[in-house]
Amino acid sequence: MEKSGLENSPKSSALKDTENKPLFAKATKSPLFKGKPDRSVSTATNSKKKWKIAIVDDDEQVHQVTELALSNFSFHGDGLEFVHAYSGVEAKDLFQKHPDVSVLLLDVVMESEHAGLEFAKYIREEIKNYQVRIVLRTGQPGQAPESRIISDYDINDYKEKTELTAQKLHTLIFSCLRSYRDIMALERNKRGLEHVISASQDIFKLGSISTFAEGVIEQISSLLYADQSALICGLNGLVSHENRAGITFIAGTGEFAKKQGNDLDDFLPGHVIKQLTCIDDDVGSLEADDLFISYLTTKDGHRNLLIISGVKYNHPSERKMMNLICQNALIAFDNLNLRVEIEETQRELVYRLGEAVETRSKETGNHVQRVAEFSKFLALKAGMSAGDAELLKHASPMHDLGKIGIPDSILNKPDKLTAEEWKVMQSHSALGAQLLGDSDREILNLGARVALEHHEKWNGTGYPNGKSGEEISLAGRITAITDVLDALSRDRCYKKAWPFDQIVEFLLEERGRHFDPNLVDLVLENIDEIKEIQRRYP
Template structure:
């Protein structure tokens, strides 16, 4: 839904009221006839002619073959005045067929002119060939020629406008297909900027000035850049004021004061206030002035952008809710330990990182981030006497402990939510081993789902890195030796290699989410 705050305002600018530079180019008129006198007469009659302030540019040829070549070289020809009988009796008609069917040019308006109508009867030609007018040379007076050319130019102009609108709307459809996927705000904003550049074809002819833009959001009463293209890519994290560009600052402040989007010359400033009150501002500067069609496309696209921002914030709130739910469920398994929640948070972050390193999609990485904290959910059915036992478990106790994988999978698998379905896979299979000696099903290698293989590795790493009620933490070198020695036995060897290659990043997660000191509140 578009609110008053979302409406788009176009700045009154004399230059913007005119057509852009391309609109002042002459109309191309092609004259194909084997009689030079026809060329001279046509040029004399039309040389001072103008349509909508644009003069004519003439292209001359003497044969059907030249008509084909010139149309290949000049597909933007508006009107073709074409003789029928030239090097062959049907040379002109063959050229029409070539232009329409081989070149696929449906825009040029074709006026057939013939001095021998008996050889190409009007009814047969009009019915069989895609032409727009048929004139006998004897009837084509100066006034009738001007009238025919005017009607053809008007039709050509209207067809091009329809085509430009169709292409623009097609681009909007393609551009908005990805806007409503579940994604981060930064990814969404970056995608919008890229789509705007493509939509407006701002890179076309940009020899010196490349399109540049940014997305900013309010942060402690200042606008902070969180996505950028072009020269603004290096300014992410800075405020708009820190860009040091007074013209940009002035345009942004105008959007904030008016609380509305606007276009001015080659600049678009988008103002979007979401339903939850968050402010997002888009700034895009191209290399050419925005014409009337550009502004129309921006207005349509902006409505979708507004909805996409609302959708992104709703998705973000949903993800945060799902995350807190999975952390709460996972932490409830071990209510005796303050450290349980922090273990789950580290496992979630590490699983997401390893998933990305393994080439999983952003969507899959977010899914394992949400689901990994559920890996030990089945322990909720294991007696506390076993969970908190300080020494080694007896064979009977170990059999009971192993059952937690089946319990966790059963608790989650019948839910239709993707997060809980992923959680069921992880809970049921994170103790399977690469060599097939794990439990509960003795799966081996890639029979084990990738989510379970990832969670298994990061869970062991985090568990060994911190004190437990039955054992002290291991030194980092000892942990790395253990993981290396169990490459291709306990753990997926490819995942181990990725983990070790990026070890500093996993250690940073450990540092950023340390266990709380004893008796220290967890929140």
């Protein structure tokens, strides 16, 4: 079949093409190129960043001349990387390996008359790649009329090979890369907004501030076409390079993605750190090397930093916009951190309240800490969601809150309680639920349920309501076994600590009587992890 190809001229003559001379002259198409060089990737220019150009054509000389024509091409200082395929089938494999192709120069006729058109349809409809800019190049426009191709296929340009000069090819690639850059910026901005919206729905959930931070970073980067490397961190008392403490990494992307626990000098140059230590203003920004650093000092004297690398300004107004966005972001993070601080304070007060009750009953204060850790661990093993398990961890320390209303003479009596004293002692479950039950707070509501049910038994012989089986909430059943497990392993005013083998024997005896059988099995299957938790909180 005839199809426009390259002139049968040596490679050196191709280099002599002027800007206005067609790169591809009309000629008889030779058979499919045989003995193609063993390469799929090549580059042009030595810049760090490369825009990836895919050439899909069954004529090797088309690949060569296209690369030659674009050998000195740069887009805002960045060069090109070429990837190659010689048929529609090869092109599918190519796009699996290189999904980040920016521009596709696609021949229409290859192994079949419509191989190029079929591949263009594959890109858009099957692999759902709507970002790559597709330019069809044909040597016989009569076989694929431009008007029909443009309307029937989702392509971005259509060129006859005989009309392409070096200058026109440069213009074409520049236009396509500009479109691709803008589309990717919009895509990143969309992802950033999705991150922020998702995090805003549940800002108190574990990790939501980090998610929110990543979203803001993506938005800033996309607005200014910056590299995706950014970091938000807080510094407590940044006085000098030698004397700084309390670095808190909130979020990072790119090269800063795994910097938690590192010092600033591990990834910031010394002269940049020196500039930071000499800052007197409470709010502002500075630029050093390829870094943009925005800073904000909070009311409590902490300095929050937002660091972005690879920022490029295409217009002076963008620097002002950058300052505005970053300062607003840091204010937002400061407010979010304040809200999280309030929640953490509430949780700590819950622990301390539980410990106060345990101290009053002359038991180890770490009992509530161990019960909390046991409960979260067992909840996850029982299939509870991470969020619910975390909630139980913070609610379970309140299981014995009702003991605050039990007289010391009963609470700390070393001898066996009388029937009347035991009745008073049992009232602590209902009293704890009563103290917590009228709160609107999720943790306190769950704490009320745990306080009420942690002495109920699987066989229905517990108190205060004689519930049995799954009538008892999973949170109540978990706290029941974790409370007893820890109590048996420690000295109390009325007993000595049991050996662990004896505790295991007791759990087996009470399986299906006092405790949920499934929970007993989970404890015994994970006994080493249980012991490790005990070792962490002696």
